[in-house]
Amino acid sequence: MIGRLKNNRIKVIFLLVAFFVVFLSILSYVRITDLVDQSKLVNHTNLVKVNLEKTLSMLYATESSNRGYMLTYDSTFFLPLSIASAEIQREIGKIDSMTKDNPLQQQNLIILLRLVNQRLELLQQNLSMVDPSLITVENRLNGKKIMDALSNHIVGMQREEDNLLRIRHASFGKSAFLAPRFMIALILGSILILIVSYFKIQNELNKSKKLMEVVEKRERQIKKSEEKFMKIFNFSPIPMLLTEIKTDKITFANKQFYDAFGYTEEEVIGHTSEELKLVRPDETQRIEAFLLDLLQENRSLEELQALSVEETEQLLIKLRQKEEMKNLEILYTRKNGESFPATVSFEIIGFGPQRFTLTSYYDITDRKRYEEEIVRKNNELQQKNAELQSINRELESFTFISSHDLQEPLRKIQNFASLIIDDKQQPLSDKGKFYFERINVAAKRMQILIRDLLTYSRTTSSERKFVHIHLSQIVLEVVDEFREEIRDKKAIVEIEEMCEVNVIHFQFHQLIHNIVGNSLKFSNQDIPPIIKINGTVIPRIL
Amino acid sequence: MKHIFLADDDVDDQLIFQEALKDIKIPTELTVAKDGMELMAALEETETAPPPYVIFLDLNMPLKNGFECLEEIRQTPKLKNIPVVIFSTSCNAGAIDKTYSLGANYYVCKPSSHKLLIKAIETLLELELWGTNKQIQKEKFVLSII
Numbered sequence: 001m002i003g004r005l006k007n008n009r010i011k012v013i014f015l016l017v018a019f020f021v022v023f024l025s026i027l028s029y030v031r032i033t034d035l036v037d038q039s040k041l042v043n044h045t046n047l048v049k050v051n052l053e054k055t056l057s058m059l060y061a062t063e064s065s066n067r068g069y070m071l072t073y074d075s076t077f078f079l080p081l082s083i084a085s086a087e088i089q090r091e092i093g094k095i096d097s098m099t100k101d102n103p104l105q106q107q108n109l110i111i112l113l114r115l116v117n118q119r120l121e122l123l124q125q126n127l128s129m130v131d132p133s134l135i136t137v138e139n140r141l142n143g144k145k146i147m148d149a150l151s152n153h154i155v156g157m158q159r160e161e162d163n164l165l166r167i168r169h170a171s172f173g174k175s176a177f178l179a180p181r182f183m184i185a186l187i188l189g190s191i192l193i194l195i196v197s198y199f200k201i202q203n204e205l206n207k208s209k210k211l212m213e214v215v216e217k218r219e220r221q222i223k224k225s226e227e228k229f230m231k232i233f234n235f236s237p238i239p240m241l242l243t244e245i246k247t248d249k250i251t252f253a254n255k256q257f258y259d260a261f262g263y264t265e266e267e268v269i270g271h272t273s274e275e276l277k278l279v280r281p282d283e284t285q286r287i288e289a290f291l292l293d294l295l296q297e298n299r300s301l302e303e304l305q306a307l308s309v310e311e312t313e314q315l316l317i318k319l320r321q322k323e324e325m326k327n328l329e330i331l332y333t334r335k336n337g338e339s340f341p342a343t344v345s346f347e348i349i350g351f352g353p354q355r356f357t358l359t360s361y362y363d364i365t366d367r368k369r370y371e372e373e374i375v376r377k378n379n380e381l382q383q384k385n386a387e388l389q390s391i392n393r394e395l396e397s398f399t400f401i402s403s404h405d406l407q408e409p410l411r412k413i414q415n416f417a418s419l420i421i422d423d424k425q426q427p428l429s430d431k432g433k434f435y436f437e438r439i440n441v442a443a444k445r446m447q448i449l450i451r452d453l454l455t456y457s458r459t460t461s462s463e464r465k466f467v468h469i470h471l472s473q474i475v476l477e478v479v480d481e482f483r484e485e486i487r488d489k490k491a492i493v494e495i496e497e498m499c500e501v502n503v504i505h506f507q508f509h510q511l512i513h514n515i516v517g518n519s520l521k522f523s524n525q526d527i528p529p530i531i532k533i534n535g536t537v538i539p540r541i542l
Numbered sequence: 543m544k545h546i547f548l549a550d551d552d553v554d555d556q557l558i559f560q561e562a563l564k565d566i567k568i569p570t571e572l573t574v575a576k577d578g579m580e581l582m583a584a585l586e587e588t589e590t591a592p593p594p595y596v597i598f599l600d601l602n603m604p605l606k607n608g609f610e611c612l613e614e615i616r617q618t619p620k621l622k623n624i625p626v627v628i629f630s631t632s633c634n635a636g637a638i639d640k641t642y643s644l645g646a647n648y649y650v651c652k653p654s655s656h657k658l659l660i661k662a663i664e665t666l667l668e669l670e671l672w673g674t675n676k677q678i679q680k681e682k683f684v685l686s687i688i
Contacts, residue, residue, distance in 0.1 A: 400634075404631070404632060407631075408631060410654075411631065411652065411654045412554050412555075412558075414654035414655060415554075415558045415653075415654060415655065415656060415659075416554075416558070418654075418655040418656040418657060419558065419561055419656045421656075422565075422656050422657065440655075443654075444654070447654070
């Protein structure tokens with residue numbers, strides 16, 4: 001837009017300047033012609049004066065001829081007269097034609113002509129007299145009068161011309177003043193315009209040059225980045241193709257593509273991927289249907305292939321934005337017929353004026369294998385887990401049942417032992433009672449053992465749920481559980497500093513239970529035990 | 543005279559119970575059933591006669607176990623008000639919860655001494671088992687025998 005405005009501005013300025021120059025030229029031309037005319041006029045006046053002078057001198061010449069004749073009676077004085085007469089006539093004719101524009105002088109001329117004719121007539125009369133002494137004094141006086149009149153008249157005419165000359169000279173002077181000045185103005189103006197144009201043009205040239213430099217630099221940069229791209233393209237570890245959108249033909253393929261698909265350059269470049277049958281035949285239909293459906297296209301594939309480059313690009317962009325295009329898996333075939341799965345992704349790229357699609361084919365054979373492997377291993381794991389869980393459950397119930405069933409007889413032993421001991425009707429001896437007590441104790445111990453075994457089995461199989469808990473809480477629970485024994489033994493339990501721990505409650509409870517139990521069990525029989533319990537967290541010493 | 547019903551499949555446990563009753567101050571009369579079926583039959587007979595003061599119910603019995611009996615008792619209009627005390631060797635939370643939800647009055651874990659059993663029975667018989675429609679709180683459901 002700016003360019004166009006600038007263009008128009010330049011045109012306008014040029015037109016203005018041209019007009020100005022032409023105008024000045026016209027003015028100058030007018031001035032010069034005027035000056036020439038003025039000088040012509042001045043010359044003209046001078047010429048008239050000269051002619052008048054000539055006429056006068058010729059008249060004097062006739063006068064002297066006349067005198068000569070009168071003095072010498074020589075007829076040779078006749079010749080100059082006739083010549084002079086003719087010449088005078090001629091001169092007068094000249095003056096007449098020269099003063100055609102001056103009515104005053106024309107009138108003067110008529111008078112002059114009359115006077116001249118009179119004079120000439122008189123001269124003729126004189127000359128025709130054979131005897132000059134016969135020329136009367138009257139004649140001579142007449143002649144002189146006419147001569148004087150002529151002289152005066154001519155002088156008058158000359159004076160008239162002088163007036164004219166003065167006027168014309170003034171005019172000429174004015175013209176002579178203006179014309180060169182106009183010329184100078186024209187010249188200076190032209191020079192100025194020339195200089196300004198020169199600078200402007202120079203300016204524009206410089207700007208152009210700078211722009212050209214920038215353009216060249218940019219082009220170099222583009223070339224460089226294109227080279228860079230081709231390097232990356234060629235050495236990429238993923239097979240890639242550059243396909244021209246317009247013709248659908250493959251223009252470039254990288255080394256990895258040739259390796260992966262097993263084709264040579266001649267077989268690939270200039271062909272379409274359909275020709276090469278890259279996509280496995282049974283896959284093509286599925287893929288086509290999938291893509292058309294994704295684009296929500298009702299047009300057929302042929303119609304789409306006939307679209308212009310811009311329209312095709314639009315479609316490709318639309319396709320790329322779809323989520324389903326990410327990680328699209330397609331089965332491809334190598335030249336040797338092997339097929340392999342790959343994820344395909346594409347991008348649109350421009351090189352110079354041409355538009356290409358950059359397609360990459362990422363072989364996912366390994367990935368698929370790993371995925372299958374993972375799924376399989378997962379299933380195995382799940383199965384094993386399920387098995388383990390059911391085994392665990394069986395084990396638990398087995399443990400529970402067996403421990404429970406094991407405890408039963410013990411309970412009965414204790415019951416019967418106590419029955420015997422407490423029998424009032426058939427009391428035992430002291431020794432007997434003592435022995436049955438021992439039976440009771442043993443049975444009780446076994447019971448406890450079995451119970452603890454059961455508890456232990458449960459601790460290792462129960463959920464490993466860690467909780468933040470203050471140790472004092474667990475300790476108090478345990479001490480409460482032992483309150484009978486503590487009372488029996490008259491033990492004093494002092495709970496001192498405690499700390500917070502992150503433990504499996506059940507397990508830790510068991511631990512404290514065992515420790516406190518031990519402290520009560522392994523105490524001096526006679527002395528009431530003093531049990532001090534405190535807990536601190538110490539840094540790990542490994 | 544308090545009429546007591548005992549349902550237990552174990553002969554030894556029956557004997558132990560009887561011996562304990564002998565040493566209780568409160569006069570009692572005992573009817574023993576060796577499985578659930580016998581218990582229900584015995585209970586049917588008492589429909590016309592005054593019902594038992596309390597039923598001591600073991601859980602693990604053949605033919606019909608304690609849970610089934612308890613459920614049936616509580617669903618029979620004539621029997622549903624009879625106090626039922628679960629008398630079992632297993633003291634796991636599952637059994638306790640289930641019997642509580644089925645409407646048992648108390649839960650007693652079979653003790654391992656004659657003296658303790660006497661104490662338990664005495665404590666129970668001294669409680670006002672009859673006369674309360676509301677079930678006891680869960681915390682007091684399991685009788686602690688100290």
